[in-house]
Amino acid sequence: MVPIPDKEDLSVPNDMVAEIVFPSRYRRLARRPRKRRKKNVDEKITVNTNCCGRCGQEGHTRRTCTFFQKEK
Template sequence: MHPYCSDYYKPDALAKTYEIPMVPMPNKEDWSAPDDVIAETVYPPRYRRLVGRPRKRRKKNADEKIIVNTNCCRQCGQEGHNRRTCTFFPKEK
């Protein structure tokens, strides 16, 4: 039929899979599990994965925290405002 398709994906394989009737087990006591599986204790994860983007790993030095970017006007050179809101020079119309 299709030379590039694996036999596992063909309808015949699906029919063979469910050929044998599956009967659910009535009780938990009827289950058969190996002794090493029964003896093994499963613990929950040690920590939860945080939601969202991870934080930066690098810690900033004390001198890096002091530096703050402030606006500087190109017309008058003063800090705290920009060229658009500068009142030092009157605007020409």
């Protein structure tokens, strides 16, 4: 690592010293950005449905499956 020299030793051009930097006009939102792409009419909108791991039928999960009776 190289140490930073003293402020007195730095040489800054005059045009840089006179330059004024303004803050940005807009603030970025603190969430995930929205999708900008519009889907075409022929593109399907998929809806996820529950699928059972035991019997493979849709609409319920393995926990609520009544196809196979629980063995005690």
